[in-house]
Amino acid sequence: MRKEDCFYLGKIAKKFSFKGEVLIYLDTDEPEIYENLESVFVEFNSKNLIPFFIENSNLHKNDFLRVRFEDVNNEEEADEIIGCEVYLPLKMLPKLTGNKFYYHEVIGFEIEDKRLGVFGKIVAINDSSAQPLFEVLNGEVEILIPMIDHFLVKIDRDNKKVIMDLPEGLVEMYL
CATH class of the missing domain: 2.30.30.240 (PRC-barrel domain)
Structure with a gap:
């Protein structure tokens, strides 16, 4: 997936548990619409978007999504993605009408x-x-x-x- 075909959803802010869970800061006015995602794209080295599949997720303190990714099973693996930006394909943006626009x-x-x-x-x-x-x-x-x-x-x-x-x-x- 190319970054041009995606929108910025947020950033992996910090670890949540010793089992590899992380908190993603959601840069959106409607975090609840992103609660049940199957996957996201995580940006590595400011160029590569890598798909990460989500085992489970739930909202945490309004602006955060608590996520358990497949293949991220401990604190060390979670450390590698802390600070990485998270993207979704443009087609997943909710449609805006009237004078609201992206x-x-x-x-x-x-x-x-x-x-x-x-x-x-x-x-x-x-x-x-x-x-x-x-x-x-x-x-x-x-x-x-x-x-x-x-x-x-x-x-x-x-x-x-x-x-x-x-x-x-x-x-x-x-x-």
Whole structure:
């Protein structure tokens, strides 16, 4: 499985028992939908995704999934996977509707302002700052648009467009 075909679910945070159980921190608003997984992909050496099959699992203190993997039978074997990131195939993401969207879903969408019309294509999402930003390409010019619910009018999945009502001057200052 390629990392591009997966989404980040969380990280193996710590050991839980001397029998090799681990706690996976789930980076999600709905941890309960991941309680009965058959398997996950664990990233080794920042490049290889290895399938790990789950013997049993249950939620632990809201954000953690207590997991017993097949073939991880003791503390030493559990130590080898502590800190590793955990992924699932994109097809396992719950479908979002309306103006809710996954960041990867809108890459390649055109971005349109109610006043200016289409002014570029979303090439990336920058979520490293306090406010996530759409990185938009207009020819050779990169435009950064804050992802603010108040500005968002519609996610038009059929026409691959993000329609916004942006403050006057925000886009123009880049052009």
